Amino acid sequence: MARRNVLITGCSSGIGLALAVKMAKDEQKRFKVYATMRNLAKKEPLEEAAGDRLGKTLEIKQLDVCDELSIKACVNSIPDRRIDVLVSNAGMGLIGPIECQTIEEMKTVMDTNFFGLVRLLKEILPDMKKRKSGHIVIISSVMGIQGILFNDVYAASKFAVEGFCESLAIQALKFKLQLSLIEPGPVVTEFERKVFEDGMKMDLSAADAETAEMFTNIYLKNYKQIFQSLGQSAEDVAEHTVKIILAENPPFRHQTNTLYTPMTTLKYADPNGDLPIDIFYKMVFQHDKIFSASLNFIKLLRWRSRKSFDLGKPSQ
Ligand SMILES: NC(=O)c1ccc[n+]([C@@H]2O[C@H](COP(=O)([O-])OP(=O)(O)OC[C@H]3O[C@@H](n4cnc5c(N)ncnc54)[C@H](OP(=O)(O)O)[C@@H]3O)[C@@H](O)[C@H]2O)c1
Numbered sequence: 001m002a003r004r005n006v007l008i009t010g011c012s013s014g015i016g017l018a019l020a021v022k023m024a025k026d027e028q029k030r031f032k033v034y035a036t037m038r039n040l041a042k043k044e045p046l047e048e049a050a051g052d053r054l055g056k057t058l059e060i061k062q063l064d065v066c067d068e069l070s071i072k073a074c075v076n077s078i079p080d081r082r083i084d085v086l087v088s089n090a091g092m093g094l095i096g097p098i099e100c101q102t103i104e105e106m107k108t109v110m111d112t113n114f115f116g117l118v119r120l121l122k123e124i125l126p127d128m129k130k131r132k133s134g135h136i137v138i139i140s141s142v143m144g145i146q147g148i149l150f151n152d153v154y155a156a157s158k159f160a161v162e163g164f165c166e167s168l169a170i171q172a173l174k175f176k177l178q179l180s181l182i183e184p185g186p187v188v189t190e191f192e193r194k195v196f197e198d199g200m201k202m203d204l205s206a207a208d209a210e211t212a213e214m215f216t217n218i219y220l221k222n223y224k225q226i227f228q229s230l231g232q233s234a235e236d237v238a239e240h241t242v243k244i245i246l247a248e249n250p251p252f253r254h255q256t257n258t259l260y261t262p263m264t265t266l267k268y269a270d271p272n273g274d275l276p277i278d279i280f281y282k283m284v285f286q287h288d289k290i291f292s293a294s295l296n297f298i299k300l301l302r303w304r305s306r307k308s309f310d311l312g313k314p315s316q
Contacts, residue, residue: 003032006245007074007083009065009120010090011035012042014189015139018234019087019241021049024058026242034083036063036074038090065090065116071123082131085245086124088117089139091157093195095150097207097215106153113157118164128177135178137245138165139237142185142260145253146267146276149284150219169252180250182241185260188231196223218284225292230259 006023010016020035035046035058043060050058063074065088075081091113094105117138128134143151144158162181169179186192199220204212240256255261266276283291 003030004084005034005078005082006031006085006087007034007036007078007124008087008089009036009063009116010038011046011060012037012039013045014191015184015187015234015237015241016087016089017046017049018238019089020046020058021053022235022238022242023245024050024053024056026057029057030246031057031085033058034061034074034078035059036061038062038064038067038070065119066111068119068123071119075123081127083124083127084133085135085137086120087137087139087241088120090116091139091191093151093154093191095154095195095199095219096202097150097204097211098152099206099211100202100204101153109153110157110160113154114160114164117161121168125177129175132176135180135245135250136165136172137180137182137241139241140165140181140183142183142255142257142264144181144183146264149280150215166252178250179252180244181253182237182244183253183255183264184232184237184240185255185257186227186231187234187237188227189234192227192231196220199223218288222288222292230257232257 008016008020008023011020016035016037020033023031024033024035035050037043037046037060040060040062046060047054054060061074061077062070064070075083092109094101094109098106121136124134125136128136138161140161141154141158143155144162147155147159165179165181172179199215202215204215207215237256240254244250244254255264263276266279267273269275
């Protein structure tokens with residue numbers, strides 16, 4: 001099988017960096033990775049991690065998903081503009097009461113997480129359609145299918161991604177293209193650190209006392225523990241993503257964190273949608289001590305989730 005060109009966005013850190021390196025170091029050299037980032041001044045960690053693969057199976061390029069010209073320039077710089085696998089990974093988070101967020105901040109999240117994907121596809125999809133081949137892989141989130149307290153705008157941006165992809169997937173089938181949404185739960189990356197720090201610094205004066213208290217003393221207080229108990233590593237998510245890319249029949253949706261799956265299952269268990277909202281409410285406001293104890297218990301069970309991931313045999 002010919003080597004596949006893979007373009008990944010947001011490779012300065014986290015999942016994008018881990019995935020770029022994992023694919024570039026593939027023992028069978030099945031991939032040529034175009035690892036992109038918006039700010040090339042941040043390329044050192046990727047260069048270090050790529051080691052001797054740099055300039056061989058991995059090239060670093062500039063690409064800002066909020067800038068159409070930079071996307072075009074990047075795609076034009078790839079031989080024959082051929083991208084066999086697009087991994088739309090670049091993204092950002094936003095937490096807190098909406099009363100304390102500006103519309104501009106919210107628009108930046110939508111512009112990056114949702115319109116970033118749309119801009120990429122406007123440039124790359126026509127070539128894939130012409131060739132009748134290509135795999136579009138999107139790093140979505142469990143928050144693309146289920147909202148979480150104080151993540152209103154972030155969840156909305158990922159819901160937008162999921163709705164967009166669900167529509168596009170039907171057309172993609174006609175052109176023999178594959179689309180896969182990777183849905184991680186919490187992942188310990190820069191994302192988690194940045195979001196938490198921004199939350200801690202947030203000016204809560206526009207919120208009423210009860211909301212501010214809820215955000216500080218419930219949400220932020222549990223935030224670190226949730227990531228420590230349920231959080232995956234970027235490498236772990238990268239491993240799942242590579243398996244999806246290599247799968248003979250890649251699924252449309254893939255959740256990477258089996259510890260989190262019981263929560264998202266609630267969504268499908270009740271067509272009225274009340275069940276997950278009710279359970280989250282009780283967990284957070286009525287049984288917070290049990291919730292906290294469960295998180296500790298989950299820490300002990302973590303090794304099991306690693307063993308339960310099996311997608312069957314890869315295509316090559
Ligand atoms: N961490 C989690 O808990 C979690 C869970 C589920 C899904 N996800 C999703 O996973 C993806 C990767 O996040 P991560 O956890 O690896 O976080 P991360 O380490 O913060 O990586 C995010 C990457 O996106 C880049 N980026 C942001 N805006 C961009 C833009 N306009 N153009 C190009 N690149 C841009 C960042 O670049 P800069 O360094 O320049 O900012 C960075 O390289 C995101 O889509 C996120 O929503 C994360």
